[in-house]
Amino acid sequence: MHQFVRRIRPSNFSSSSGDPNGGPKYYGWSVKRAVINYSSPTSAGAECIDPDCTWVEQWVHRAGPREKIYFKPEEVKAAIVTCGGLCPGLNDVIRHIVITLEIYGVKKIVGIPYGYRGFSVEIVREKLSRKVVQNVHLSGGSLLGVSRGGPSVSDIVDSMEERGINMLFVLGGNGTHAGANAIHNECRKRRLKLAVVGVPKTIDNDILLMDKTFGFDTAVEAAQRAINSAYIEAHSAYHGIGIVKLMGRSSGFIAMHASLASGQIDICLVPEVPFNLHGPHGVLRHLKYLLETKGSAVVCVAEGAGQVSYTNSF
Numbered sequence: 001m002h003q004f005v006r007r008i009r010p011s012n013f014s015s016s017s018g019d020p021n022g023g024p025k026y027y028g029w030s031v032k033r034a035v036i037n038y039s040s041p042t043s044a045g046a047e048c049i050d051p052d053c054t055w056v057e058q059w060v061h062r063a064g065p066r067e068k069i070y071f072k073p074e075e076v077k078a079a080i081v082t083c084g085g086l087c088p089g090l091n092d093v094i095r096h097i098v099i100t101l102e103i104y105g106v107k108k109i110v111g112i113p114y115g116y117r118g119f120s121v122e123i124v125r126e127k128l129s130r131k132v133v134q135n136v137h138l139s140g141g142s143l144l145g146v147s148r149g150g151p152s153v154s155d156i157v158d159s160m161e162e163r164g165i166n167m168l169f170v171l172g173g174n175g176t177h178a179g180a181n182a183i184h185n186e187c188r189k190r191r192l193k194l195a196v197v198g199v200p201k202t203i204d205n206d207i208l209l210m211d212k213t214f215g216f217d218t219a220v221e222a223a224q225r226a227i228n229s230a231y232i233e234a235h236s237a238y239h240g241i242g243i244v245k246l247m248g249r250s251s252g253f254i255a256m257h258a259s260l261a262s263g264q265i266d267i268c269l270v271p272e273v274p275f276n277l278h279g280p281h282g283v284l285r286h287l288k289y290l291l292e293t294k295g296s297a298v299v300c301v302a303e304g305a306g307q308v309s310y311t312n313s314f
């Protein structure tokens, strides 16, 4: 059983004065949380078994323009840093941050090279502008470079103070955001007027309330080629079986979306749904049935599928 946010809807949150960012009425959102029991006998996927299905207090704001902004654009010196591993779309995000800042009238924007390491004195920072980032979304990787490790949080904040940086955009995963949170806390301790903005980077698209994390679509699209190859192989062979393993240690969104989009997958296994390999309702029995009826089968497996039951199977 898993706790999931099941439904999101505009709430009755009604006044823009209630929104500290001055957002219009429709920025008030609340979520309905339910206990979802996967693989129930009455449902192919999910069934709500929580009779109360309570509404959760609003704790996030939908991103977007606001009526009032805190910083005067001419006083902003913004920095962008990309940490951790690579993910498709990093350059696209960098590009849009730069272009949006410029639209707001911000003129001083710098790129921090090679993750938090770039806050060390010896690494040169790159000045960013629309001209610099114009075509970066057409290339993979990160224009700024990435790395793991780096100076202490206190040194990072020292470095930002010395350079007059008062807005930091951090692109990365769990570790990067733990770092961003530590930087934010250090800034509060020093009473600095410095905004830290985290942009979650996960190819898995498994962050609650986010419409979609960047890189996810690219992963699903790239998976189509592998699925199609597996399909052709399996379909051409006598009783052929194709198996495609996709990313997703703890979530099966890539595998599920890629399977649905392809129309070529017979069985999709994801970590969220427990299954048996053997037995009358097992995967192997269904595979045998597919070979007997269709002549071939293609299976899509998310990396973490079955990890609870089968530690050595995949």
Ligand SMILES: Nc1ncnc2c1ncn2[C@@H]1O[C@H](COP(=O)(O)OP(=O)(O)O)[C@@H](O)[C@H]1O
Residues within 6 Å of the ligand: 083, 084, 085, 115, 116, 117, 147, 148, 149, 150, 153, 172, 173, 174, 175, 176, 177, 178, 179, 180, 182
């Ligand atoms: N708890 C933490 N406090 C401060 N910085 C952290 C923390 N955890 C990770 N970091 C820093 O965040 C960066 C990226 O973290 P990492 O775990 O490698 O990647 P990811 O962000 O993809 O999870 C590294 O530079 C690391 O030093």
Ligand SMILES: O=P(O)(O)OC[C@H]1O[C@](O)(COP(=O)(O)O)[C@@H](O)[C@@H]1O
Residues within 6 Å of the ligand: 085, 087, 173, 201, 202, 203, 204, 247, 248, 249, 250, 303, 304
């Ligand atoms: O083997 P590694 O390097 O730990 O990474 C594999 C795992 O990382 C993920 O890609 C998730 O990483 P991100 O959330 O950082 O994109 C999982 O889907 C995958 O299972």
